[in-house]
Amino acid sequence: MKIFPAIDLYNGKAVRLYKGDFAQMTVYSENAAQVALQFRSAGAKYMHLVDLEGAKQGSPANADVIKDIRMAFGGFVELGGGIRNMETVEYYLSLGIDRVILGTAAVTNPEFLKAALAQYPGRIAVGVDILDGFVAIKGWTEKTQLKAEDFFRSMQELGVKTVICTDISRDGAMQGTNRELYRRLSQEFSVNIIASGGVSDLEDVMALQQMGLYGAIIGKAYYAGAIDLRHAVEVVR
Numbered sequence: 001m002k003i004f005p006a007i008d009l010y011n012g013k014a015v016r017l018y019k020g021d022f023a024q025m026t027v028y029s030e031n032a033a034q035v036a037l038q039f040r041s042a043g044a045k046y047m048h049l050v051d052l053e054g055a056k057q058g059s060p061a062n063a064d065v066i067k068d069i070r071m072a073f074g075g076f077v078e079l080g081g082g083i084r085n086m087e088t089v090e091y092y093l094s095l096g097i098d099r100v101i102l103g104t105a106a107v108t109n110p111e112f113l114k115a116a117l118a119q120y121p122g123r124i125a126v127g128v129d130i131l132d133g134f135v136a137i138k139g140w141t142e143k144t145q146l147k148a149e150d151f152f153r154s155m156q157e158l159g160v161k162t163v164i165c166t167d168i169s170r171d172g173a174m175q176g177t178n179r180e181l182y183r184r185l186s187q188e189f190s191v192n193i194i195a196s197g198g199v200s201d202l203e204d205v206m207a208l209q210q211m212g213l214y215g216a217i218i219g220k221a222y223y224a225g226a227i228d229l230r231h232a233v234e235v236v237r
Contacts, residue, residue: 002215004048054082103127125162
């Protein structure tokens, strides 16, 4: 299993939200590129990056900082947040981003998703944010009537290889990850699932690895000191 330490960007800073609420934001670092260097020194080979402002407004908002982070980290970087047209996909890939994540666009514009998958095979992932069993979009601000399982099924049928799945109710809450959700999804679908939201300790990491998940994102637990990143990377290796 791959460990993806996460940086959520807002106004160029590394922040975390509590359960997706922009009104409950904690700034952990004014220098996000420095955080990326810390990930690198801990032995991380993969990183998950989110442009929170981009997710909210639907267009890139932290491009210069993202470029700095890409250069500082040096490993594999996946990026999501506000990627809703091919121009933005191409722009981020030109910056050296390894994989871009389509979230809202994957729900609202399936033709764009199909085109991106065809044009950039292996470099497109889908992010699905789940709230009470339903898919949420637009930076978690809008809950749809689309059930999570139905969405996963349609993504698998389209040929999506990697899905980043976030349980919003657990995100940033340090209450443990939703193991039952990931167990069910991993048994039902053949896509690579990256668990996101609520990974709170090493026990969570090991449980997800035992399920055979492709990856796990570590966010708040890293910043709060609840997970030693170097140890987590060694454990899954």
